[in-house]
Amino acid sequence: MINHTNGQGRPTSKRVLVIGLDGATFDLIKPWAGAGELPNLQCILNGGAHASLDSTLPPMTAPAWTSFATGTNPGKHRLYDWIARDPDSYQFSPTTALDGQVPTIYTLLSQAGRRVCALNVPMTYPAQPVNGVMLSGMPAPDLQANISYPPTLLDEIVQHTGDYILYPDPGQAYSDSGVDAFLQRLYRCTDLRIRAFDYLRSQEDWDFAMMVFNGTDTISHAMWKYMDRNHPLHDPQQFEKYGRSILNFYRTVDAYLGKVLASLGDNTVLMLMSDHGFGPFHKFIHVNNWLIREQFMQVGGSVRAHVKKRLFDAGFAPMNVYNTLMQLGFGALKRKVVRGQGQGLLKTLFLSFADVDWSRTVAYSLGNVGQICINV
Known part of the structure; x- marks a missing residue:
C-alpha cells in the first residue's frame, strides 16, 4: 500500500485506488522484483507497507473477493463457491452477487455519497446500482448479460476501446496447439481492460476506484508447468518458448503499475491485493x-x-x-x-x-x- 502524507506524518488522502491481482503470490513477486524484473512492484514494496494475509476458507476467488468487499467471512456473507445448492431441493445453480447477505463496500460508499468506479471485480455480477459506474467481473456469462451500471456503460466503453473481452480462455492452453491462441487472447483481454479502466478513471470524479487483473490467476493455472522444472508435465523443449510466460504477464502488470504510480496525486492511496496465492498443481482427485x-x-x-x-x-x-x-x-x-x-x-x-x-x-x-x- 502506498499512502501520501502532508509532510507531518498525517495522511492527506481522499481517494482510494485498488488494483487486484487475482491469484498473485509473494512467492513469485518478491524473487522477481528483487531480481529487477518487476521494478514498479519493487518500488511499492520498498515505499509502502506489505504483508502476507490468510485467504478465506475456502481460499477461492468468489468468497475471497466477497470477503474483501464486505469485511466479513464466508460464514456471514454466505458465498462459499461459484455454485450452491438450493436449500429446499438438490438442485444446484451458479451463485451471483444477489446471493450475498452483507452490504458491499460499493453499496456502503454509494450510500455515503462517495463516487465508485469498479471494473472486473469478481462477484459483482449482476451489476448493482451504485453512485458511479460498475462493469462486472466473474461470473458474468457474456456481454449481453446485465454486466454494467448504468446499462449504457458497456456500449460507452466499447465506443472508446473498440472491443471488450470478458475473460481469457485457459482451456485453449490445455492442448499444445492452443497455447499461442490462449496467450494472444489473454493479452488482448488485458489491454482492453486497462484501456477501459483508464477511460473510466479519466471520466469519473471518483472517490474509490478498483480493477482486478484476473490474468495473473488464469496464466498461472494454464502455464505453470512450463515454468516449473519439477512439474510432472514439464517439457524441457517447451521451456525456452513458454517458461517465462507467467513472468512476462507479471511484467505487463508491473508496467501498468508504473503508469499508475506516475499519475497518482497526493490525495490518493494505492492498494494492491490478491484473493489467494498460487503454487504447483501436480495431481488432483475426484x-x-x-x-x-x-x-x-x-x-x-x-x-x-x-x-x-x-x-x-x-x-x-x-x-x-x-x-x-x-x-x-x-x-x-x-x-x-x-x-x-x-x-x-x-x-x-x-x-x-x-x-x-x-x-x-x-x-x-x-x-x-x-x-x-x-x-x-
Whole structure:
C-alpha cells in the first residue's frame, strides 16, 4: 500500500485506488522484483507497507473477493463457491452477487455519497446500482448479460476501446496447439481492460476506484508447468518458448503499475491485493468418486443409474472422455460442454447428482477445491 502524507506524518488522502491481482503470490513477486524484473512492484514494496494475509476458507476467488468487499467471512456473507445448492431441493445453480447477505463496500460508499468506479471485480455480477459506474467481473456469462451500471456503460466503453473481452480462455492452453491462441487472447483481454479502466478513471470524479487483473490467476493455472522444472508435465523443449510466460504477464502488470504510480496525486492511496496465492498443481482427485467408493455417497437403484455406475467403474468417466477429445483436437467442444452448453448430455451419459440416492447419502463434494458438504 502506498499512502501520501502532508509532510507531518498525517495522511492527506481522499481517494482510494485498488488494483487486484487475482491469484498473485509473494512467492513469485518478491524473487522477481528483487531480481529487477518487476521494478514498479519493487518500488511499492520498498515505499509502502506489505504483508502476507490468510485467504478465506475456502481460499477461492468468489468468497475471497466477497470477503474483501464486505469485511466479513464466508460464514456471514454466505458465498462459499461459484455454485450452491438450493436449500429446499438438490438442485444446484451458479451463485451471483444477489446471493450475498452483507452490504458491499460499493453499496456502503454509494450510500455515503462517495463516487465508485469498479471494473472486473469478481462477484459483482449482476451489476448493482451504485453512485458511479460498475462493469462486472466473474461470473458474468457474456456481454449481453446485465454486466454494467448504468446499462449504457458497456456500449460507452466499447465506443472508446473498440472491443471488450470478458475473460481469457485457459482451456485453449490445455492442448499444445492452443497455447499461442490462449496467450494472444489473454493479452488482448488485458489491454482492453486497462484501456477501459483508464477511460473510466479519466471520466469519473471518483472517490474509490478498483480493477482486478484476473490474468495473473488464469496464466498461472494454464502455464505453470512450463515454468516449473519439477512439474510432472514439464517439457524441457517447451521451456525456452513458454517458461517465462507467467513472468512476462507479471511484467505487463508491473508496467501498468508504473503508469499508475506516475499519475497518482497526493490525495490518493494505492492498494494492491490478491484473493489467494498460487503454487504447483501436480495431481488432483475426484472427491465424489472417493465418497462413492467409501459409501458416504450412494448411487440410486434405478436401472439407468445402475448401468451408468457399471460404465463408470469400467472407466467411462467425463475426465477420460475430455482427455480423448483434447488429444483428438476437439478442445473447443470440450470447453463448450464443461461450461454448460452440454450439461444435459453429460447428465444423460455419465453419473451425476441426478443419480444420487440422497436419502442414503451422508456427504457430497461441490465446487473445485475439494470441499465436502454434509447432507443434512
